[in-house]
Amino acid sequence: MGQGEAPYGDAPALRQRLAELRGPGVQAKPLDARALAALAANPGCERRAILDGAGVDKTALASALGAPAPFGQSQFAFTRGHAFEARVKGDGGAELLRLVRERLDPSAPEPPPGGARLPDLAATGPQGRAGRTALALREAAAAAEAEGAWTLLDHPMLALEVAGTPAFLEPDAVVVHPDGTWTVVEIKSFPMLDGSADAAKVGAAARQAAVYVLALEDVAARLDPPPRVRHRILLVCPKDFSNLPTASAVDVRKQRAVTARQLGRLTRVEEIAAGLAPGACFSPELPADLLAETVESVRAEYTPECLATCELAFHCRARARAEGTVTVLGRSARAELGELAAVEAVLAAAHGEAGDAADPAVAALRRAARLREEALACR
Structure with missing residues (x-):
């Protein structure tokens, strides 16, 4: 092996190594937009990168480690979300197109009374659906150029290469404007109250939409000339406490850039795999102590947002608490504390037992400790 050469530089060898990490006969769990968005939200976590890159079922893994998480939507939220989406897309998508035009493209001609073009995207398997979606997008671009037509793609299938294998992604909708540009539409069941929604939920939706934007750009790059994929997506939510739809344009350029960088790192997942012990495996069938040892051999970057x-x-939270790492306090606290990576070191610095007084973080901690002592003395 030459200097700097990756040990699993060829795709077949990497796929074989990732299959070994999953366990004998275990099928890879496909990546979806939520998983890719979560990777982008915590790019420093090598543990998640290798587990997602190898297609490990993290739900089963967490249960085997004795720390299952109640993860995912409730059945009530799932049903409510489907009902709201059906309402938004009813009548040939007339209301959805009205919102797209109103929020993103007010100078475009109004859709005809019969609504937009609604191509049939049915096909066999995810690869077939992705191929059919690519063809429909090509036809929509031609229709926009020839007659200025609106096209609405309902649940298209997009493919994005991740760690050498395609990840199949299914946005709620993609709209092709009369000028030929493409817009991602995200439909969520959380409300917009007085025109604004919960910032954390909007941020999560933006990261998820950014993944779809990247996948759309990959499709657009294969056309000549390549259509422009808009970096302002349409987020559709219930208005206040009703079931009536309202929408907001969300700029996802920052999320798109972060996601692109993280996916670039994920394609080098072979570097993380090379650091694992020979025979390492994340199969839930292994004894819990051996499985925990293997999981802990990969560096994690726990933050409360991981929950x-x-x-x-x-x-990961239990281990981070046991080790006394400051990441359990959140990203903002971790950033403020600089080189102080352990809670014990933070307390020692605050009490003047350790740390450089010239360090701004140490100086701030000591000042805070003095103020606390003064406040307690006044009680």
């Missing part, structure tokens, strides 16, 4: 995005969050 909403990762099935292994409870396990």
Whole structure:
């Protein structure tokens, strides 16, 4: 092996190594947009990168480690979301197109009374559906150029290469404007109250939509000339506490850039695999102590935000608390503390027992400790 050469540089060898990490006969769990968005939200977590890159079922893994997480939507939320989406797309998508035009393209001609073009995207298997979607997008681009037509693609299938294998992604909708540009539509069941929604939920939706934007750009790049994929997506939610749809344009350029960088790192997942012991495996069938040892051999970057995005969050939180790492306090606290990576080191610095007084973080901690002592003395 030459200097700097990856040990699993060829795709077949990497696929074989990732299959070994999953366990004998275990099928890879396909990546979806939520998983890719979660990776982008925590790019420093090598543990999630290797597990998702290998297609490990993290739900089963968490249960085997004794730390299952109640992860995913409730059946009530799932049913409510489907009912709201059906309402938004009813009548040939007339209401959805009205919102797209109103929020993103007010100068475009109004859709005809019969609505937009609604291509049939049915095909066999995800690869067939992705191929049919690519053909429908090509036809929509031609129709926009020839007659300025609106096209609505309902649940298209997009393919994005991740770690050498295709990840199949299914956005709620994609709209092709009369000028030939493409827009991703995200339909969520959380409400917009007085024109704004919960910032954390909007952020999660934006990261998920950014994955779809990347996949659409991959399709667009194969056309001549390539259509422009808009970086402002349409987020559709219930208005206030009703079931009436309202929408907001969300700029996802930042999320798209972060996701692209993280996926670039994920394609080098062979570097993480090379650091594992020979024979390492994440199969839930293994003894819990051996499985935990293998999981802990890969560096994690736990933050409280992981509780909403990762099935292994409870396990990683317990280990982070046991080790006394400051990441359990959140990203903002971790950033403020600089070189102080352990809670014990933070307390020692605050009490003047360790740390450089010239360090801004140490100086701030000592000032906070003095203020606390003064406040307690006044009680």
